[in-house]
Amino acid sequence: MTGAVAQALWSHWRRSPLQLFTLLAGLILATALWSGVQAVNSEARASYDAAAATLGEGQFDQITPRQGSEIAQDSYIALRRAGWQVAPVIEGRWNGFRLIGLDPLTAPASLSSVQPEEGFDFADYLREGPLSVNAESASRFAELTDRPLRIVADLAPDTVIADIGVAQALLRAEGMLTRLIVSPSQPLNLPELDEIAPELQLDPAAASADVGRLTDSFHLNLTAFGFLSFAVGIFIVHGAIGLAFEQRRAMIRTLRATGVPLARLTLMMAAELLLFALLGGAIGVLCGYGIAALLLPDVAATLEGLYGAQVAGTLQFRASWWLSGFAICIGGTALASSGALWRLSRVSVIETGRAQAWRALSGKTSVVQGAVAAILLLAALIFANFGHGLIAGFSLLGCLLLGAALLLPLMLSAVLGLAQRVSRSALLQWFWADTRQQLPGLSLALMALLLAMAANVGVSTMVSSFRLTFIGFLDQRLFSELYVRADDAEQAQALQDFLSPRARDVLPIVEEEWEVAGLPTELFGAQIGPSYIENWGFLDASDNPWEETARGEAVLINEQLARRAGLWVGDEVLLSEGVTLRIAGVFGDYGNPIGQSVVSYSLFEQLAPDAMPTNFGIRSDAPEALTRALINDFGLRETQIVDQASIKALSLDIFERTFTVTGALNVLTLAVAGFAILMSLLTLAAMRVPQLAPAWALGLTRAKLGQLELVRALILAALTALFALPLGLALAWVLLAIVNVEAFGWRLPMYLFPADYARLGLFATAAALIAASWPALKLSRLPPADLLKVFSNER
Amino acid sequence: MLDVSQVTKSYSGADGPVIVLRGVSFSLGAGETLALTGESGSGKSTLLHLIGGLDQADGGQITIEGRDITHLGDAERAALRRDEVGLIFQQFNLIPSLDVAANIAFQARLAGRYDKESARDLSNKLGLTEQLSKYPEQLSGGQQQRVAIARTLAARPKLVLADEPTGNLDEDTAAQVLDEMLALVNDTGAALITVTHSPQIAAKMGRVLRLSHGQLA
Structure with missing residues (x-):
């Protein structure tokens, strides 16, 4: 059977x-x-x-320099002699690869990249100095060096691990280290780090960047x-x-x-x-x-x-x-x-085998569908007003989209019913009624189109709003023409002396890790002057935020800190014992995962007397000439100078690529929806014959019927696009004002882009037109015998 | 072979229960033919559905070869339809996606009684040899009903139930198809109950029972 x-x-x-x-x-x-x-x-x-x-990021405490980016090898030796169980690391870029030098004898054993496999010979390793890469990078890396390569499967991409001596030689940094990994087990009565190497600081494991959480x-x-x-x-x-x-x-x-x-x-x-x-x-x-x-x-x-x-x-x-x-x-x-x-x-079994689901929406189905849509939209409203967290944000999105999709056939039916009532000619009345009759068969494809278009409108609004805000933000924050980095405090002082007569303004960029309102924060000292006052904007501020901050009476905080700590302009925060400041402004800080506070430079010096600025923003009317002078006269290396234009270009390039992914998904989703319409129309085409045959018999030509099919698809797609626009804007609002705040801690302003929406609408109706053209062509060429069969009992 | 005793059946309608059968009783022997006639809504098709195990009676008893089928479950009624009863409908009810040969073989294969020779013989007798590779939509109404008859008889049921089998056919074709069906049923020795409005068809059956308002008149 x-x-x-x-x-x-x-x-x-x-x-x-x-x-x-x-x-x-x-x-x-x-x-x-x-x-x-x-x-x-x-x-x-x-x-x-x-x-x-590879590096135990997030697993081990690390020792890093307080200033600059390098540790002298002598400091490492001093620490080892004092009993500190630390392993040296040097890290740098070499021919486009991230080159990391480790000492296999002192590195913690749990680092997979240094774990010796069975039969591993340390003597050979030290003698030959092999470079460890993963299999994917090996072939590209092999072209760059004659050294033996060792394949380590779980190594990060584009990363090369070498013995510390080999890495120092390749990076031309003999005697230099970038950090020290601190072993979890240390001897008792260990001397304090400050006693042996005061220029170094201990970063606890938790402070290391947890990339997984950030992303x-x-x-x-x-x-x-x-x-x-x-x-x-x-x-x-x-x-x-x-x-x-x-x-x-x-x-x-x-x-x-x-x-x-x-x-x-x-x-x-x-x-x-x-x-x-x-x-x-x-x-x-x-x-x-x-x-x-x-x-x-x-x-x-x-x-x-x-x-x-x-x-x-x-x-x-x-x-x-x-x-x-x-x-x-x-x-x-x-x-x-x-x-x-x-x-x-x-x-x-005794019911007739007649099709039911493809009949016109029955009153009962409409009521149930409408009720479910109403419940979902109500739930969306509740999530929007009372929900907290990302889950609530995405639940809101789900309810909104599904509710709107279920509502679509009812809305279309109402519009088509209205069109039928106001139509005078018999042909038009039949056309609207016939279009309405197609709704149940096409509704799923139209819902798919609605969702795809709403996603397009929503995501493109978000991306374009982000782009506008981000460009403004870059102009605001990168106002210095040049940015320079000194190697140490001594060079920093000499640099300031050199620049004073040559630059319009020299702005120290100095920060210290701080705790504000119980949250980890970057505390910045700003030498407040015309540059800051003219360029920085605020999301919200008191009447004179810069003046109050310059006087040391107020602090400026970023949006992330404001939202997480529940602070806003006018609130007070404790920065240090006896130092409580009023918040004079909240500034946008897009893309930064943690909180930031800005105080006047003089107050910063009081709060963090050990922090010395080694980075500077330089205002100059002739940045190119000044760059040459810094290199030729002062002796600064080229890599210590970055000009504003290249930072902006790099940031914008990163940004443009950031949303290529969503752009690609947008196109794919819309293509899928177009495919859904095509398939629905093709599948319905055979069922359409009995519906169209009477109209044909009453005098409409097959060509006319085919044209009407095209017009029908166009009208349905255009109506769906019209409904998709407010839905997409609602989606964008949820993404910008709710999901983004929950996910990143800052809110983006929402801008509207009517030209983009019009283009998208045209694209969607064109997709529907293309999808409808094949079934319409088939209909216009349908043999009359097939239409006649409808009237005989042989069908 | 078949005993129907005091069978009742009602359906719920918009204005309350609608009584369709009010205590119908009759018997049918093996190889006998019977016409069920009566006005529309008199309960003919409902009675046929109850005998064929398509539906369940509210009261009374139906036995086929001594087995009470009145209270059989869904699976047992399916087995009854598959193994003992053959149904022929006015709307033919062929499987549109199977060709004629597969349609004819279908119920016999379900019942595990498919015999290629006998199916070919049936096709010959019904004039379907040239149509075996065609699909139902390519056949005329008369041809489709012949396929339905062949499908039923190829399974060699003990009881054939036909619900207005020629209702969709013109007069000449109807007479021709009916004669063929009667001859073939006679050959297999099966009993036959035909629901019909036509006095001509009824006249060709061994007995005629007339239903009126759910009762035998």
Whole structure:
């Protein structure tokens, strides 16, 4: 019996290859977009883990210089002699690679990069000085050196580990170190660090940058976008399964009438879907791999630009996203088919096999759908007003999008009903009524289009708002024409003396780690003058923020600190014992993960007398000449000087690449929605014949019917685009005002870009027009005999 | 072969329960043919559905070869339809995605009684040899009903239930199809109950029962 039933079930797909293609394509697209994003996320996270394993970032305390960036090897030797269990590290860039020198004899054993494998010969290692790289970087690195290479699988990408002596030689920094790793086990009665090396400071492990935590928000955003794309794909699957079940109702009735038990039939149809899910999932994961391979270089650039996180530029197949791709594909199929299977399990064998779901929206269905949409939108409103945290932010997004999608067919139906009522001509009345009749069949595809367009409007508004704000922010913060870095306090003093007669202004950039309102903060001292007053803007400020700050009566804080500590202009904060200052201004500080406070330079000197400025911003009317003078006359190295234009260019370049990922996902999602419309129209085309035949018989030509089909698709897409605009703007508002604040701690102003929206609307209607043109062409060429069959009892 | 005793059936309607059958009783022997006639809504099709295990009676008893089918569960009723009863509908109810040969073989394969020779013989007798590789949509109404008849008889049921089997066919084709069906049913020795409005068809059956308002008249 199983074979016969399987043959009957399969015969439907064999005779309806387009429907099978739609179903599989929906599954493949949904899985590909989801698993592509998962692949990118998992690759990035693996890179963070590799980086942490390489240098013990976040695992061990570290000793770093108080000023400058180098530690004399003598200080290291002094510490070792005093009993400190420390391991030297030198780090620098060498031919585009991050070169790290470690001492394998003193480095903590838990660093994977220095763990000796079985048979490892230290004598050989020290004699030959091999360089450790991961397999991916090995081939590129081999071209740069004749030294032997050692492959270490879990090493971070573009990172080379060498013996400390070899690294010092390659970096031309003999006798210099950049930091010391502090072993967790230290002897008792250890002398204080200040006694042996006062120029060094101990950074606890917790203070080290936890890249994984910083980038969580970015990955959460990517995951949310991946899920949205997946949802669009599942809409297609739902439509295809729903239609297939409806078309097979007659067959199901016959199967049951001829003795196939309901349980067996339901089980076999579920197994059939599972098979499709496995097939679609497998192909989808492979396509996802392709998408991830395309996206990963931009994601890697984004993460490096925003967070300094190193991510491998190439992909590996990882079991986690392979499994997650299959799981979400099977889960999505189950979700998309649950309604159809449930209806199947309840259908009575003596009911006629007529199609029901593709009929016009019944009053009851409309009421239920409207009620669910209203509940979801109400929930969104509650989340917006009372929710806290990222989960509430994303729940708000979910409720808003799903609620709006469910509302769409009802809104369209109302608009089309209104158009029908105000139309005078019979043709127009028939056209509107007929369009309304198509809504149930097209609603899933239109919902997919709505979601895709709203995502486009929302994300592009967010990105463009970010771009405008960010450019303004760069102009505001990078107002000095040159930035220079001195090696030590002595050079810094000499530099100031050299610059005083030559520059318009020399602004020290000095900071100290501080605690404000119980939160870790960067405390800056600013030499307040016209440069700051003319260029810095505030989100909110008192009447004279700079004057109050310059007098040492007030402090300026960034938005992150203000939001996290619940502070605002007019509040007071304790900076040190006896030093309580009023907040005179809150400034935007986009992209900075932690809090910042700015006080006058004189007050800073009182608060942190040991901090000496080694970085300076220089105002100059002739920056190029001054750069030459600094190099030629003062003897500053070229690498110690950075000009404003190159910093801005670099920042903007990083920024532009940052959102390439979301841009690519936008295009993909819209393409999927266009595909959904095409598939729905093609699938409906055969069912349209009985609906169109009477109009044809009454005098409309086939060409006219084809044209009307095109117009219908255009109108539906344009109406959907109109509904998508406010939804997309609401989405942008949620992203900027809620999700961004929860994820990063700062809020972006929202700008509107009407030209972009108009272009997007045109693109969407063009996509619908292209999707509709093939079915319309088929209709205009439909043989009259097929239309005549509608009127005979032979159909 | 078939005993129907005091069978009742009602459905819930918009204005309360609608009683369709009010204690119908009759018997049918092996190889007998019977026409069920009556006005629309008299309960003919409902009675046929109850006998075929498509639906369940509210009261009374139906036995086929001594086995009470009145209280069978869904799976047992499915087995009854598969193994003992053959159904022929006015709307043909062929599987549109299977070709004619597969449609004819379908129920016999379900029942585990498929015999290629006998299926070919049936196709020959019904004039379907040239149509075996075609799909239902490519056949005329008469041809589709012949396929439905062949599908039912290929499974060699003991009882054939036909619900207005020629209702969708023109007069000549209807007469031709009916004669073919009767001859083939006669060949297999199965009993046959046909629901019909047509006095001509009823006249060709061994017995005629007339239902009126849910009761035998």
